[in-house]
Amino acid sequence: MSSGASVVVIGGGATGLSTAWWLCREGVPVTVVEKGIVGWEASGRNGGGATHPASPLFREEQRLWPMMDELLGYPTEHQPMRIRVCVTPGQLALAEHGAALAEKQGFRVERLDPQALRELVPWVGDDVAGGMLLHYGGHANPQRTVQAYAWAIQDLGGTILQHTTVTGIRVQGGKAVAVETDQGVLGCDAVVVAAGPHTARITAMLGVEVPVAPARAEMIVTEPVPLIRHGGADGNGLYGRQTLRGNLAYGGGPHEWIELADARTPRPVNSPVVRSLARRLAEMFPRLGHVRVIRSWAGVIENTPDGRPILDRLEDPSNVVIATMSSVGFGLSPASGHALAQLVVRGRCDFADLTWLKLARFGGLAANWREHAGWVPWSAAEQPESFDGAGVHS
Amino acid sequence: MPSPVDPTSIAGKAFPVAEHVPLLVLGAGPAGLAAAIEAARCGLHVVLLDEHPVASALIGLDVPFVFGDRLDPAVQNKPRMTERVVAARPDLEQAVEAGVDVRLGVYAWGAFVTGATSRALPHPLLGLADEARSWLVSFDRMIVAAGARDLALAFPGWDRPGVMGARGADAAIRLYQAFAGRRLVVLGAGVLGLGVALGAQEAGLEVAAIVDVGVLPATGAATLRTLGIPIHTEHAIRATLGTAEVEGVRIAPLADPGAAFDIACDTIVCAVDLVPNVEMFDLLGCPIGWRPELGGFVPQVDADGRTSVPGIYAAGECAGVTDAAVADPALAAAAGRRAARAAARDAGLDVEALLPAPPIAAPPADRDAMHRHWLASHVDAARADVMICRCEEVGLRDLLGVRPPRYLSYDGKKFAARDLRSLAADGPINQDQIKRLTRAGMGACQGRRCREQVQLLLAMQGNQPTGSVPLPSYRAPLRPLPLNVLSAHDETQEMRDNWVVWFGIPGQWLPQWEPVPDHAASAVESRVLREFET
Numbered sequence: 001m002s003s004g005a006s007v008v009v010i011g012g013g014a015t016g017l018s019t020a021w022w023l024c025r026e027g028v029p030v031t032v033v034e035k036g037i038v039g040w041e042a043s044g045r046n047g048g049g050a051t052h053p054a055s056p057l058f059r060e061e062q063r064l065w066p067m068m069d070e071l072l073g074y075p076t077e078h079q080p081m082r083i084r085v086c087v088t089p090g091q092l093a094l095a096e097h098g099a100a101l102a103e104k105q106g107f108r109v110e111r112l113d114p115q116a117l118r119e120l121v122p123w124v125g126d127d128v129a130g131g132m133l134l135h136y137g138g139h140a141n142p143q144r145t146v147q148a149y150a151w152a153i154q155d156l157g158g159t160i161l162q163h164t165t166v167t168g169i170r171v172q173g174g175k176a177v178a179v180e181t182d183q184g185v186l187g188c189d190a191v192v193v194a195a196g197p198h199t200a201r202i203t204a205m206l207g208v209e210v211p212v213a214p215a216r217a218e219m220i221v222t223e224p225v226p227l228i229r230h231g232g233a234d235g236n237g238l239y240g241r242q243t244l245r246g247n248l249a250y251g252g253g254p255h256e257w258i259e260l261a262d263a264r265t266p267r268p269v270n271s272p273v274v275r276s277l278a279r280r281l282a283e284m285f286p287r288l289g290h291v292r293v294i295r296s297w298a299g300v301i302e303n304t305p306d307g308r309p310i311l312d313r314l315e316d317p318s319n320v321v322i323a324t325m326s327s328v329g330f331g332l333s334p335a336s337g338h339a340l341a342q343l344v345v346r347g348r349c350d351f352a353d354l355t356w357l358k359l360a361r362f363g364g365l366a367a368n369w370r371e372h373a374g375w376v377p378w379s380a381a382e383q384p385e386s387f388d389g390a391g392v393h394s
Numbered sequence: 395m396p397s398p399v400d401p402t403s404i405a406g407k408a409f410p411v412a413e414h415v416p417l418l419v420l421g422a423g424p425a426g427l428a429a430a431i432e433a434a435r436c437g438l439h440v441v442l443l444d445e446h447p448v449a450s451a452l453i454g455l456d457v458p459f460v461f462g463d464r465l466d467p468a469v470q471n472k473p474r475m476t477e478r479v480v481a482a483r484p485d486l487e488q489a490v491e492a493g494v495d496v497r498l499g500v501y502a503w504g505a506f507v508t509g510a511t512s513r514a515l516p517h518p519l520l521g522l523a524d525e526a527r528s529w530l531v532s533f534d535r536m537i538v539a540a541g542a543r544d545l546a547l548a549f550p551g552w553d554r555p556g557v558m559g560a561r562g563a564d565a566a567i568r569l570y571q572a573f574a575g576r577r578l579v580v581l582g583a584g585v586l587g588l589g590v591a592l593g594a595q596e597a598g599l600e601v602a603a604i605v606d607v608g609v610l611p612a613t614g615a616a617t618l619r620t621l622g623i624p625i626h627t628e629h630a631i632r633a634t635l636g637t638a639e640v641e642g643v644r645i646a647p648l649a650d651p652g653a654a655f656d657i658a659c660d661t662i663v664c665a666v667d668l669v670p671n672v673e674m675f676d677l678l679g680c681p682i683g684w685r686p687e688l689g690g691f692v693p694q695v696d697a698d699g700r701t702s703v704p705g706i707y708a709a710g711e712c713a714g715v716t717d718a719a720v721a722d723p724a725l726a727a728a729a730g731r732r733a734a735r736a737a738a739r740d741a742g743l744d745v746e747a748l749l750p751a752p753p754i755a756a757p758p759a760d761r762d763a764m765h766r767h768w769l770a771s772h773v774d775a776a777r778a779d780v781m782i783c784r785c786e787e788v789g790l791r792d793l794l795g796v797r798p799p800r801y802l803s804y805d806g807k808k809f810a811a812r813d814l815r816s817l818a819a820d821g822p823i824n825q826d827q828i829k830r831l832t833r834a835g836m837g838a839c840q841g842r843r844c845r846e847q848v849q850l851l852l853a854m855q856g857n858q859p860t861g862s863v864p865l866p867s868y869r870a871p872l873r874p875l876p877l878n879v880l881s882a883h884d885e886t887q888e889m890r891d892n893w894v895v896w897f898g899i900p901g902q903w904l905p906q907w908e909p910v911p912d913h914a915a916s917a918v919e920s921r922v923l924r925e926f927e928t
């Protein structure tokens with residue numbers, strides 16, 4: 001990419017914003033185009049978890065998070081380390097297995113007997129099986145983080161266009177030369193597509209098929225309780241954390257595959273699953289059974305067929321980089337943006353092996369892969385035999 | 395061949411329901427009671443729900459009204475409070491006689507219907523709870539008659555114990571007969587303030603004064619003058635007096651702030667206006683519009699109260715607050731009956747629709763201008779430390795400066811350049827975004843004490859119409875519910891067996907710098923890691 005060239009980033013979620021921020025840091029003029037408000041979709045609605053050692057981006061993510069507040073100039077509420085709470089012996093055995101695998105990768109896991117666990121997490125019950133202190137991973141506040149990226153981009157001279165929807169991409173001579181929006185046309189020298197569950201819709205404008213299926217997932221949050229030292233304590237089928245304010249925010253359990261009818265993202269609703277989340281949280285922290293749930297929310301995320309991100313630079317048009325984080329993109333965002341900015345500027349990433357995150361791995365995918373996997377919307381009303389999923393108990 | 399179902403998804407999962415109800419009526423105020431009785435007479439099986447008497451813990455949180463710490467310990471005795479609620483609402487007995495299944499002390503906290511992002515449920519479901527547990531019911535139709543709640547507006551010292559709302563005072567005095575105060579000052583000389591003053595006097599309480607920033611409104615003024623209560627119009631509150639609790643109020647003429655004087659009282663009732671309870675409509679996905687003449691955001695309904703979501707009806711104050719309706723509960727009751735007939739007709743019963751309500755003769759009051767006048771008279775740049783969101787301790791300065799919350803004690807230099815104006819330069823102000831950044835409205839009272847005034851302050855600061863700040867979303871649970879109560883005690887074994895912490899995709903949690911291994915062991919290993927690292 002020549003100097004002075006400008007990049008349009010499609011999508012103001014954590015991935016697009018981080019990419020734009022890294023490009024700004026390199027002095028590349030950037031415009032982020034976001035159909036709503038920055039971080040309004042999954043990036044502002046997630047669990048804030050940042051513990052994904054299966055990703056080649058994880059080492060870089062771990063290096064960056066502790067510096068992010070300072071680099072961005074705004075707080076992210078990042079906290080290092082996680083605690084795995086094991087309510088039952090079965091959960092402990094599973095965690096023991098997990099710890100062995102993590103240690104094989106070189107991560108430090110500290111076993112906690114019930115007493116040691118109770119000292120760190122006083123909310124657990126008398127009969128808790130035990131726990132683990134993970135000396136890696138962490139968590140941050142998604143809403144504060146996305147806004148921090150956005151403000152940092154502006155501080156570096158980048159532009160963010162909110163309430164602007166991308167409607168097309170103009171290609172000339174094998175390159176994307178302009179991005180069309182409902183507010184006008186933006187000329188560009190390179191494009192980053194980071195539109196979350198809408199990524200496939202955008203790449204289809206270029207004749208490129210990206211296999212992603214959107215789904216809805218939900219969380220609950222309680223009133224604040226006194227802070228514990230490592231708020232990233234979860235388990236019992238839940239992911240989540242105590243926020244620095246003291247609220248408990250937890251999710252997990254059944255997701256719902258959905259269809260996005262058009263360029264918009266409908267407001268994602270909650271389901272009765274919120275009661276099952278409350279049940280698991282009360283089981284994990286029986287001393288907090290009296291603590292009140294005050295809100296819930298849901299978000300829309302995308303998954304690829306193998307659940308792994310696609311981070312790639314297209315061959316045609318050759319100046320387009322695409323990114324979907326396949327449902328674990330918040331925690332990795334400091335590193336995903338760095339990698340994507342490198343793909344834009346240099347065509348390759350110098351700190352991580354992205355081989356298995358290329359789009360080409362899905363070359364032989366059947367057109368009806370979603371149906372095959374059962375990753376399609378399912379409606380009780382449309383079942384052939386009468387399904388009474390809400391059978392009356394009397 | 396039917397496509398397989400993802401076992402870790404919601405597809406095919408059963409959510410046990412306690413019962414199926416043909417017609418639910420939510421709220422046993424004038425509208426709900428009339429609706430339930432009318433629907434039962436039309437031949438519908440009706441369940442009428444009301445949350446009163448609410449738990450004393452909720453009263454302490456100012457849920458659902460602003461109770462201001464002015465209820466006596468009798469509210470801890472729920473059976474006794476139930477008797478009092480029944481005594482205060484004689485129509486409840488009539489409803490029972492008409493065959494209505496009445497449930498008191500039950501919270502409706504969630505509603506789950508088919509929509510753009512959820513199609514898996516076979517029936518519309520309503521989430522209910524009492525003090526011990528929660529459960530689900532399915533329904534064909536629901537008349538929401540959830541009434542209105544208190545409009546909380548800041549003034550110096552409004553966050554002290556002893557400051558309550560009109561509906562909080564009414565519940566304390568008439569419904570629960572558990573009011574702990576003796577001498578009141580009522581803020582607001584409109585029909586709402588008049589009602590509070592009358593109710594207090596009937597209960598043998600002393601009303602020390604009525605204060606309003608405006609002039610005496612036409613409606614009710616004559617009656618108000620006959621009560622023998624000092625009326626101070628075009629006056630504002632300069633301070634609340636007392637060491638901890640309210641012991642008095644200092645007021646001054648708007649035109650002459652120096653001429654302040656004190657009035658002794660133990661309770662200040664903010665009776666400026668009410669807020670239609672639209673939370674259930676928002677959960678149900680009913681379109682909601684800004685109608686300042688009806689008190690703010692209200693559901694869009696037809697003449698019979700049908701919302702645009704099939705099977706959901708609105709009646710009474712939750713569909714709009716007017717002076718006429720506040721003064722005369724018969725209007726709400728009539729709306730309830732119309733909605734009941736509509737529900738009965740939509741259910742296929744052969745009954746006639748009722749005539750639409752006659753138009754109200756008096757021109758609608760400009761409630762938005764009234765709210766703004768109140769706020770502008772009490773908070774401004776010189777008094778920017780006044781608390782707006784009490785739960786999260788967000789003051790006016792924090793709100794307008796879009797300051798990070800106090801628990802962060804973050805003083806990055808760059809924040810100086812960020813405030814509401816800079817945010818507005820990036821796009822229209824959105825209250826949900828302000829919530830996320832400042833935490834105003836994110837507390838245990840679920841925003842009941844600050845939602846509307848945050849909207850007003852944002853609009854006033856931005857010189858924009860109040861209604862141009864969109865409605866911040868409501869979320870389940872609509873009442874703060876303990877984990878043990880919300881807990882799905884009735885969860886199916888199938889739910890437990892297929893529960894995963896995050897999507898059940900094997901390749902996701904295995905080293906991604908290697909190809910996805912193609913053997914069964916990888917699925918086991920992946921599951922282990924998925925539960926371990928999230």
Ligand SMILES: Cc1cc2nc3c(=O)[nH]c(=O)nc-3n(C[C@H](O)[C@H](O)[C@H](O)COP(=O)(O)OP(=O)(O)OC[C@H]3O[C@@H](n4cnc5c(N)ncnc54)[C@H](O)[C@@H]3O)c2cc1C
Pocket residue numbers: 010011012013014015016017033034035036037038039040041042043044045046047048049050164165166167194195196197198199202217218219239251263265298299300301323324325326327328329330331332928
């Ligand atoms: C409930 C929940 C919990 C989660 N928990 C975690 C967790 O603990 N840890 C973790 O790492 N991840 C978690 N995730 C996943 C994570 O949130 C996402 O992977 C991540 O936010 C993806 O970021 P993104 O920027 O790629 O996509 P998005 O956040 O979806 O952003 C894409 C943006 O593109 C915009 N856009 C789309 N189409 C257009 C268009 N045509 N024009 C302009 N703009 C457009 C959208 O409005 C959107 O803002 C969770 C997600 C949810 C929903």
